Amino acid sequence: MRTIRILPALALAAGLPLLGTLALPPSPATAQEPDASYAEWTLAGSGGDYTGTMTLPPAFPAAGFTSDSRAPASLVSGASNWLSGATPFGAEFGSSQDQPYVNLRPAADNADAPSTTTYQFASPTPAGGWGFALGDIDADRVEISATDPDGNPVPAAGLGFQEAFNYCDASPRPSSVCSGGPAPGDPDFDLPTVVVQDESVTLVGNGLDTGGAAGWFAPTVPLSTLTIVFTFQSGFPVYHTWFAALTRSVSGSVVVDGDPLPGAELTLLDPGGDPIASATTDEGGDYQVEGLGPADDYTVVLTVPDRYRPVGPARRTVDLAAGDADEVDFALTATTPSPGAGAAPGSGAGEPGTGVELPRTGGADRLTALAGAGGALLLSGAVAFTLARRRRLPG
Numbered sequence: 001m002r003t004i005r006i007l008p009a010l011a012l013a014a015g016l017p018l019l020g021t022l023a024l025p026p027s028p029a030t031a032q033e034p035d036a037s038y039a040e041w042t043l044a045g046s047g048g049d050y051t052g053t054m055t056l057p058p059a060f061p062a063a064g065f066t067s068d069s070r071a072p073a074s075l076v077s078g079a080s081n082w083l084s085g086a087t088p089f090g091a092e093f094g095s096s097q098d099q100p101y102v103n104l105r106p107a108a109d110n111a112d113a114p115s116t117t118t119y120q121f122a123s124p125t126p127a128g129g130w131g132f133a134l135g136d137i138d139a140d141r142v143e144i145s146a147t148d149p150d151g152n153p154v155p156a157a158g159l160g161f162q163e164a165f166n167y168c169d170a171s172p173r174p175s176s177v178c179s180g181g182p183a184p185g186d187p188d189f190d191l192p193t194v195v196v197q198d199e200s201v202t203l204v205g206n207g208l209d210t211g212g213a214a215g216w217f218a219p220t221v222p223l224s225t226l227t228i229v230f231t232f233q234s235g236f237p238v239y240h241t242w243f244a245a246l247t248r249s250v251s252g253s254v255v256v257d258g259d260p261l262p263g264a265e266l267t268l269l270d271p272g273g274d275p276i277a278s279a280t281t282d283e284g285g286d287y288q289v290e291g292l293g294p295a296d297d298y299t300v301v302l303t304v305p306d307r308y309r310p311v312g313p314a315r316r317t318v319d320l321a322a323g324d325a326d327e328v329d330f331a332l333t334a335t336t337p338s339p340g341a342g343a344a345p346g347s348g349a350g351e352p353g354t355g356v357e358l359p360r361t362g363g364a365d366r367l368t369a370l371a372g373a374g375g376a377l378l379l380s381g382a383v384a385f386t387l388a389r390r391r392r393l394p395g
Contacts, residue, residue: 038099047071060293093244124222129294130245140237168212248320252328260285
């Protein structure tokens with residue numbers, strides 16, 4: 001089965017500072033982990049005035065963000081601090097090892113100067129299939145809220161809070177963060193306290209600097225914005241943010257009169273109607289595209305080759321919000337005789353350059369057709385005749 005390639009992502013919304021920014025791409029996920037993708041990031045600016053972008057798989061709406069975090073804010077590679085596949089977030093989206101994340105801080109290191117970080121999505125997010133985790137919630141507190149596509153506050157339930165966890169309570173775990181703590185399975189791991197209000201969820205650290213305290217969310221309604229308010233409690237607090245989304249695939253086949261059609265061209269359109277992938281079918285007439293974001297209203301478009309017409313639609317809408325879409329199939333039928341069809345055995349008809357005699361109805365004279373490239377019969381002029389192909393005899 002041939003896997004189709006994803007086209008490069010379009011530039012993000014105008015006004016986001018892309019020149020001179022730091023960009024960290026994610027590493028490929030391993031085959032043993034869930035089909036998922038962690039975010040790509042950019043970050044620019046200085047203390048009190050940071051901007052950046054967060055990008056998930058194709059068709060997932062890109063986000064620009066602003067933050068008044070004090071310096072230094074940073075993008076981190078994920079090589080030394082990460083979420084194991086044995087953590088709750090990692091079980092859903094795979095390990096975050098070597099996947100980038102962003103570090104942000106309060107506006108100032110006092111309780112009266114929280115920082116506010118707001119993610120603005122280019123279009124509403126899907127109502128499922130993605131999530132975010134906030135880590136190192138100990139000497140601080142973090143409040144999460146959001147707005148829907150109409151600009152209204154999202155109820156706390158729609159934020160999809162899942163659970164508090166400690167990513168040191170897992171194996172494997174990042175030694176740089178977890179070497180001084182208890183062993184996995186110990187009941188004494190630090191966890192943030194969860195406070196649920198009508199339109200927000202707050203994770204409250206225990207006030208001391210520990211390691212690995214975290215919480216994660218999987219929103220269940222479309223979001224337009226996501227806001228994180230981070231407040232100092234003690235020391236020099238910092239928090240980490242990971243975004244991830246499950247990835248989907250589309251697969252199917254193309255046949256002509258029931259037989260596989262190799263080399264058929266297909267285009268995948270995102271929910272906004274923009275092309276994001278292209279493909280050709282393999283020798284068995286099959287195609288597949290992987291690595292797509294969870295969303296509905298994708299469209300697969302078949303380019304109908306010359307000399308064929310579709311049997312049924314040549315465009316099909318697919319919904320990947322809840323899972324993969326297979327059997328997205330297309331059927332064609334030939335509009336002209338197949339190359340060489342109807343030739344008498346041994347006549348050579350259908351071979352390029354071979355002549356075939358066609359008797360005219362009601363007359364003794366004949367027409368001669370020449371087989372072109374691929375064996376298709378070529379006639380010049382419009383002559384009414386009864387098609388009766390016959391072998392051309394010597395003499």
